[in-house]
Each structure stands twice: as C-alpha cells, then as structure tokens.
Amino acid sequence: MRPKVIVSSGIRTDNPGLFEEELSGIANVFFSTFRRDETPPEEIRDADAMILALELIDEHVLKYFPKLRIIARYGVGYDTVDVEACTRRGIYVTYTPGILSHAVAELTIGLMLCLSRRLIQADNYVRTEWAKPKKPMLPMGMDLYGKTLGIVGLGRIGYEVAVRAKAFNMKIMYNDIERKYEAEKVLEARYADLETLLGGSDFVSIHVPLTSQTRGLIGERELRLMKRTAYVINTSRGPVIDEDALCRALREGWIAGAGLDVFSREPLPLNSPLIGMENVVLAPHVGTYTRETRKAMALMCIENVRSALSGEIPPNLVPEQKGKIFERGRN
Ligand code: GLV
Numbered sequence: 001m002r003p004k005v006i007v008s009s010g011i012r013t014d015n016p017g018l019f020e021e022e023l024s025g026i027a028n029v030f031f032s033t034f035r036r037d038e039t040p041p042e043e044i045r046d047a048d049a050m051i052l053a054l055e056l057i058d059e060h061v062l063k064y065f066p067k068l069r070i071i072a073r074y075g076v077g078y079d080t081v082d083v084e085a086c087t088r089r090g091i092y093v094t095y096t097p098g099i100l101s102h103a104v105a106e107l108t109i110g111l112m113l114c115l116s117r118r119l120i121q122a123d124n125y126v127r128t129e130w131a132k133p134k135k136p137m138l139p140m141g142m143d144l145y146g147k148t149l150g151i152v153g154l155g156r157i158g159y160e161v162a163v164r165a166k167a168f169n170m171k172i173m174y175n176d177i178e179r180k181y182e183a184e185k186v187l188e189a190r191y192a193d194l195e196t197l198l199g200g201s202d203f204v205s206i207h208v209p210l211t212s213q214t215r216g217l218i219g220e221r222e223l224r225l226m227k228r229t230a231y232v233i234n235t236s237r238g239p240v241i242d243e244d245a246l247c248r249a250l251r252e253g254w255i256a257g258a259g260l261d262v263f264s265r266e267p268l269p270l271n272s273p274l275i276g277m278e279n280v281v282l283a284p285h286v287g288t289y290t291r292e293t294r295k296a297m298a299l300m301c302i303e304n305v306r307s308a309l310s311g312e313i314p315p316n317l318v319p320e321q322k323g324k325i326f327e328r329g330r331n
Pocket of ligand 1: 074075076077078100287288
C-alpha cells in the first residue's frame with residue numbers, strides 16, 4: 001500500500017497542487033483538516049505523514065493516527081504540537097526554520113513604518129480629507145533614524161529584523177536566554193536584561209517562540225516599564241503578550257501603539273477592543289505569507305516527509321528531537 005500524506009486544507013499557499021506534484025511519486029496525497037475537539041474523519045486516520053498548519057496535536061489526537069511517522073509543521077513555530085507525546089510514539093516533528101526569517105523581518109519593519117509614519121491614517125486622509133478646504137492636520141510622524149529598537153529574542157528572525165533596522169540607522173538592544181556575541185559585534189547590538197530593554201527602547205519587537213516560559217512574558221508590569229512614546233510589535237505568537245493588559249496599555253496611553261500580526265485568539269474576533277483602536281496596526285498572521293516564502297516552506301515540508309517515508313531521519317527535526325533514536329512500536 002502506498003503511504004498516505006495528509007496536507008492540511010488550512011495551509012494558505014498559491015499552489016496547493018505543489019504537494020501532489022512533488023509527492024505523488026511516493027505517496028497518495030489528501031487535503032483535509034480536523035479540530036482537536038472533533039473525531040478526525042475516518043479516511044485520514046491511516047495517515048503515514050501530515051503537513052500541518054496550526055492544528056493542535058497532543059496525546060488525545062495522536063491516538064487516532066496509529067501509523068503516523070511524521071508531522072511536518074508548515075511554519076517555524078511548533079507550539080501547537082506536543083513534541084514529547086510525538087517522541088514517545090516515535091513520530092518525527094519537523095519545522096521550517098531559516099527560509100522564512102526574511103519574510104517575517106520584512107513584515108516587522110513594515111509594521112514599524114506603518115506606526116511611525118501613520119501610513120494607515122495617511123491613506124485614509126488622502127481618500128477622505130486632503131482635498132477638502134478646511135481639513136484637519138494629519139498628526140506628524142516619527143523618524144526611525146537614531147531610535148532604539150529592543151529585540152526580545154535574537155534568534156534567526158530577530159537577527160534579520162536587526163539587520164534591517166541597522167540599515168535605518170537604528171540602535172539595537174536585545175534580550176535573549178543566551179548572549180549572542182557574534183551578533184553583538186556585527187550589529188553593534190547591546191545585550192540588556194528585559195527591564196532595561198523595555199525602559200530604553202522606542203520600539204520593542206517580540207521574536208521568541210511560544211513556550212511555558214514565554215507565555216505572558218509581556219504583561220502589565222512590562223508594558224508599564226516601556227516609554228509612553230514607544231511602540232510594541234508582535235509577529236511571533238499572540239499569547240507572548242497578555243492581550244488584556246495590552247488593550248489597557250493602548251487605551252490608557254502607557255505606550256504609544258502596537259503593530260500586531262498575531263493574537264491570543266485567531267482569527268481576531270470582531271468584538272476585540274483592538275479592532276476599534278486607532279493606535280494599532282493589525283495584520284491577519286501573515287508574517288510568512290508571500291508567494292516565494294510559502295513555496296519554500298512547502299518544499300521544505302515535502303523534503304522532510306520524503307525522508308521520513310523512505311526511512312531516513314528528516315533534515316529539519318525540531319531541536320527537542322535532534323539526536324533521539326526512534327524505535328517505533330515500543331510504546
Ligand atoms: C508562522 O506562524 C510560523 O510558525 O512560521
């Protein structure tokens with residue numbers, strides 16, 4: 001029997017046919033999805049491999065998929081996958097690091113520019129006010145030049161953001177669980193504890209994975225440490241920031257504004273207080289959503305699936321599984 005590969009129909013790409021084109025020589029490809037609180041459809045339960053968007057995977061879900069050999073996350077964050085449970089069952093978990101960092105960094109800089117130059121209001125102003133005789137003034141913007149960018153998490157994506165911010169002549173401060181000495185030299189970046197970073201930055205940009213340590217990392221205390229003129233940008237995972245505290249910060253002026261691509265609940269509910277706020281710029285979780293990057297991510301997932309199905313160790317295992325020996329059927 002040919003192996004079965006399930007590709008999440010939640011994956012947004014301009015060429016879903018690519019998965020079939022690339023995998024049809026070795027497997028049958030099905031598009032499907034499931035929710036943790038529903039029994040997965042019968043026809044996908046004998047899957048050998050899955051390429052997933054943001055479906056939640058834990059013990060409860062895994063018990064429906066006894067043949068599964070690999071979960072290939074279509075993205076770099078794998079907080080939706082219980083890696084320990086997969087490891088216990090001998091299921092590889094892979095992700096797509098590196099190839100998407102520039103895309104997320106570009107969006108991050110885009111959000112900073114939207115905020116600093118009030119581009120959303122400027123667009124609206126041209127459409128509705130500019131040509132009127134007695135028009136109000138558009139509020140003045142702020143230079144990025146010479147300002148300090150505080151990067152929380154100087155990993156692959158944080159680094160790419162710093163490189164771009166340097167080109168704008170911004171000063172770089174960073175916080176991370178480890179010192180990045182090489183980056184400090186190349187970027188003239190200054191390491192700081194989180195409190196110092198928050199108090200000294202004009203922009204704070206979050207680039208940490210969502211883990212039990214980073215959930216709620218930026219809460220009321222942290223937001224109150226920021227300058228009243230500063231902006232926070234989040235293109236990582238929504239729950240890293242306490243969204244209720246953020247809404248209060250934005251409403252009560254503890255900070256100047258926020259650029260957000262990720263939220264505690266996605267899609268962001270239309271009744272979220274963020275929707276009505278003028279000092280935020282919102283995007284629908286599109287950090288990697290470009291034709292080139294989505295294609296590169298698809299090809300990386302395909303390569304991982306191909307390796308696993310041919311009995312090899314996939315090249316992009318998540319760090320927790322590196323060096324682990326898998327013996328299927330032991331559990
Ligand atoms: C996007 O959210 C990703 O995990 O790459």
